[in-house]
Amino acid sequence: MTNTTQSSRHALLTRMLHGGLAIAIIVQLASSQFMSPDKGGNTAFEVHEYAGLAALAFVIGFWIFSLVRQRGTPVAELLPWASSARRAALWHDVHSHYTAFRQFKLPSHDGSSPLASSIHGLGLLLMTAMAASGTLYYFVNAGDPDAGGLVGAAMLIHKTLANLVWAYLIGHAGFGVLNHFGKTMSLRTMWSFKK
Ligand code: HEM
Ligand code: HEM
Numbered sequence: 001m002t003n004t005t006q007s008s009r010h011a012l013l014t015r016m017l018h019g020g021l022a023i024a025i026i027v028q029l030a031s032s033q034f035m036s037p038d039k040g041g042n043t044a045f046e047v048h049e050y051a052g053l054a055a056l057a058f059v060i061g062f063w064i065f066s067l068v069r070q071r072g073t074p075v076a077e078l079l080p081w082a083s084s085a086r087r088a089a090l091w092h093d094v095h096s097h098y099t100a101f102r103q104f105k106l107p108s109h110d111g112s113s114p115l116a117s118s119i120h121g122l123g124l125l126l127m128t129a130m131a132a133s134g135t136l137y138y139f140v141n142a143g144d145p146d147a148g149g150l151v152g153a154a155m156l157i158h159k160t161l162a163n164l165v166w167a168y169l170i171g172h173a174g175f176g177v178l179n180h181f182g183k184t185m186s187l188r189t190m191w192s193f194k195k
Pocket of ligand 1: 025028029032037048049051052053055056127128130131133134135137138145155158159162163165
């Protein structure tokens with residue numbers, strides 16, 4: 001497969017929004033290790049605030065573009081939950097992946113895999129919830145993330161979901177790298193910025 005055909009599976013804007021979102025999320029996870037939000041916060045917290053607001057813009061941009069783009073995964077495949085036919089296809093795909101893993105095989109990577117697409121959709125929902133709860137905190141906080149009311153609700157959601165962000169990044173990027181070296185897919189599918 002040539003680089004052009006690999007990268008042409010996803011529109012250039014999809015690849016750019018994905019790259020921006022991925023980098024923003026990595027900055028969020030890194031800054032969360034060093035930040036202190038109390039009394040106005042330190043530099044790491046400032047980085048967390050601004051990269052978090054950028055993540056919100058990227059994730060909203062991703063949702064809007066996935067509704068209008070001609071090329072790429074349809075929203076109905078990212079969010080298959082409302083359709084019984086799509087749920088059946090997802091279940092069938094889960095079973096094929098399970099069978100492959102039991103035989104210690106890497107499942108053949110298919111760009112239209114219902115399982116992969118539904119996990120990508122859940123990842124987008126997760127990042128939306130993180131960025132939205134963080135942004136809500138940004139507008140309602142008075143310098144204390146342990147305050148009650150709306151601040152407390154925003155932080156409860158934010159901190160509860162935080163570990164899932166680590167799990168998603170490690171799982172998703174890990175599978176990408178495994179497939180790349182297993183030669184079932186190239187990372188250039190998403191990480192080439194050629195037209
Ligand atoms: C997708 C975007 C975001 C991600 C992935 C993210 C990730 C994280 C993570 C991993 C933590 C650590 C949780 C813990 O220690 O239990 C955290 C905490 C926090 N984040 Fe975010 N964040 C995002 C956006 C934002 C935004 C926009 C703000 C706005 C100010 C924000 C404000 C905070 C605050 C105040 C804390 C709590 C710090 C503490 O009490 O120790 N986050 N975030
Ligand atoms: C936490 C940050 C990330 C998020 C939220 C994210 C989200 C997504 C989403 C939603 C898709 C599906 C796009 C579509 O079909 O329209 C996707 C695909 C992809 N992602 Fe990520 N991603 C992240 C980080 C990464 C990283 C760090 C890598 C590098 C290893 C990566 C590699 C890929 C690849 C190669 C695809 C294409 C898979 C295919 O076409 O079958 N992603 N990602």
